[in-house]
Amino acid sequence: MFVVGLTGGIGSGKSTVADLFAARGVPLVDTDLIAHRITAPRGLAMPQIAAEFGEAFVAPDGSLDRAQMRALVFSDEGARKRLEAITHPLIRAETEREQHEAQGPYVIIVVPLLVESGSWKNRVNRVLTVDCSVETQIARVMNRNGFSREQVLAIIARQATREARLAAADDVIDNDNAPLELLETQVEAQHRVYLSLANT
Numbered sequence: 001m002f003v004v005g006l007t008g009g010i011g012s013g014k015s016t017v018a019d020l021f022a023a024r025g026v027p028l029v030d031t032d033l034i035a036h037r038i039t040a041p042r043g044l045a046m047p048q049i050a051a052e053f054g055e056a057f058v059a060p061d062g063s064l065d066r067a068q069m070r071a072l073v074f075s076d077e078g079a080r081k082r083l084e085a086i087t088h089p090l091i092r093a094e095t096e097r098e099q100h101e102a103q104g105p106y107v108i109i110v111v112p113l114l115v116e117s118g119s120w121k122n123r124v125n126r127v128l129t130v131d132c133s134v135e136t137q138i139a140r141v142m143n144r145n146g147f148s149r150e151q152v153l154a155i156i157a158r159q160a161t162r163e164a165r166l167a168a169a170d171d172v173i174d175n176d177n178a179p180l181e182l183l184e185t186q187v188e189a190q191h192r193v194y195l196s197l198a199n200t
Contacts, residue, residue, distance in 0.1 A: 002106035003099065003107055003124045005124035005127045005128065007112060007129055007168075008129055009132075010141055011136070011140035014130050017183065021187060028108050031112070035091055037094075039063060039066075042062060044094075046062060046063070053083075105194075125197070127169050128171045129168070129173070131165070138152045138153065173187065
């Protein structure tokens, strides 16, 4: 099946764009949702996380204590790598399973860290980047998550630059405060391109 990798920085509007493709009958495989699922109560990653990091990182309901883990991995690069060594193989396996089960003209895999991961570029036919200015990202995330400007900047600093995401893109959707109608128009145009490519 023809595979599109959808990416963009935090606050770029990836989810909105993904939903517009889904409304056109395109199946989505969302790696963020998979990451949340494997770290939910009784999630596939939780026994390994508890063994590696201790019960202090497990919430009372058995899920990952995200605030605790976020604080640790932001301050400790080694801890981030240990966490990724647990979660990334599980996310990859679940992504491949969902991709093979997908029914539709083509499939979109939503991968926030597609550019950063390195290997993703080889696993998709096209890379679609949702783009906006850094200031737009900051404003959206502060508004949505209640984070301070400094917190948002720290997250952005750990992601690929806007320039790197654009360089990796085969296709770009401009979502720098674009009205929904303009976003719809861009998605429809890309959808037609992907339908054509999937049929060849």
